[in-house]
Amino acid sequence: MLSAISIGLQNPKSAVNVATILRAAGCFGVSSVFYTGERFSYAKQFSADTKAFHKTIPTVAIESLQAAKPQGATVVGIELVEGATPLPAFEHPDNAFYLFGPEDGSLSESHLAMCDEVVYIPTLSSLNLAVTANIVLYDRLAKSQYDTSLEGIRNSRDTNNRLRL
Template sequence: MYSAVTIGLQNPKTATNVASILRAAGCFGVSSVFYTGQRFRHAKEFHADTKSFHRTIPTVGVDDLSAAIPKGATIVGVELVEGATPLPVFEHPHNAYYMFGPEDGSLDAALVDLCDHVVYIPTANSLNLAATVNVLLYDRMAKRDYDDSVELIRQSRDTNNRLTLR
């Protein structure tokens, strides 16, 4: 959909969240997903990945997210941290590596130090990991030229959805 978009997940807690992230990755044109930690590896069930994007989007376990930084990518940390840029005013880079911390913690300070930008989603409370990834990827798409054709609607909707506006 756009140039290279890669996601890095630091020690994601649940397979359900990662499966939801994979669905978002497939919908918004992410090229690959890297993750660290053992929690997801031990619970690697894709029961929420109903479109089976885990079969087409490389989902790679690594020891350190910094080892997976794509060449030429701008590194963007996504974290509720003082001094971060609110997502609504952030301009997404063309080639981005978005790093997310775990649901029950924060992105490691060493990873934050590597970031070219750190953004946060201004909400009244924290979102879960999958919701955060979905909002960020939607924001990226909404701020760019995107396909608004009837063909895209027909291609994207589920088999049982044939609703039309009168």
């Protein structure tokens, strides 16, 4: 896996989306999730975080995503914006801080201005926030060196899954 991954969420609205992002964060090795705004705090419940990654991955409310940028990180905005790089053509940096806008809006101009790269997922319509984060994190994994061992499979699957081919 690649080295350092953090996520910044601009004013997320849905607790279910954030919980789903936390599940993906745990699966794909994200070290921290930061969020701005009040909407998530009011709706906070981790019903979709069935692996309880909110207990092991810091999920931090902050005033500004600019202040949360990890040292040395490349800031990658994920947004449907003209001039952005399509995700299939994007090379993920080792140390990345991925920024996502709210479910019902876009990244602000100030957040876009702090981005070193801006990437979009080529689709026929806009995607849900949690789906977008999952696709970006999976794309990062797919373009990296990842564990293909039987032990990796055994460690990743649910305790009720003992299937073999």
